[in-house]
Amino acid sequence: MPSMGRRIVSEWVGSTFLLAAVVGSGIMAQRLAGGNVALALLCNTISTGAILVVLILVFGPLSGAHFNPAVSLALTLRGELTWRAMCAYILAQIAGSLAGVFAAHMMFDMPLWQVSLTQRSGAGQWIAEAAATFGLFVTIFGCTSRTPAAVPYAVGLYITSAYWFTASTSFANPAVTIARSLSDTFAGIAPSSVLPFIIAQLIGAVAATTLAGWLFRNTT
Known part of the structure; x- marks a missing residue:
């Protein structure tokens, strides 16, 4: 297994590139779409889904390519990650995400x-986030239990789709x-939201982790 240092750096670098892609493609899309919000969102979506596939393929063998505190928490609850490692992962993910945003601004x-x-509030938005995260976790755990090699592509495709159905x-x-x-x-969210x-x-995440523990238990 890679050392903790290599795993933490992987989470930091991966999170940095993820947010640079999310925010950077949003800026580029907004500038080039000529006011067409649907086109801007489509461009932002394609970039995000594509970079996720690449980053998971690159960093998956090192850190598991979580890039997501909720994923690290879920794997800790499943006994696949220690609490100490989880805390280190989450700090790296947040720090990397901030670095990615700042990098996009500089570019x-x-x-x-x-x-x-940008205010993103209301019951519909909150239900959408719960549903989006639930679906992402079912995708991760479902693929991991049967076809682990498909995880990078499944996650990238799921996020590409969820950009539009949530x-x-x-x-x-x-x-x-x-x-x-x-x-x-274009990709912003107000702090109050x-x-x-x-x-x-x-x-x-918790709902999906609970379901996955039961649903896929006989396939591992």
Whole structure:
């Protein structure tokens, strides 16, 4: 097994590139779409789904390619990760996510420090986040139990789809949610909307982890 240092750096680098792709592609899409929000979202979606496949393929063998505090928590609850390792993973994921946002701002000559003004609130948004996270976790655990090699592609395709079928555009990741609150761009979320999103994500994650423990227990 790779050393903890290599695993933590993998989570940091992967999270950095993930957020650079999410925010950077959102900025580029908004600039080039000519006001067509659907087109901008499509461009943002393709970039996000594609980078997820690449990052999971690259860093999966090292750290498991979580890039998501909820995933690390779920695997800890399943006994696959220690609590100490989980804390280190989560710190790396949040730090990497913030670095990715700042990198995107620098690449597009925007102010480094921003606070999003985009409100994403209401029951529909919260239900969407819980549903998006639930589906992501069922995808991860379902593929892991049967065809582990398919996980990178399944996760990338799921997020690509969930961008469109959920009202929230499927953040499904507490670190991503926190980081996007510091980008007043196409991908932003107002700080006041962050906590309800994270609560919804954790509800979806715990529900899916519980179901997966029963549903896939005989296939491992």
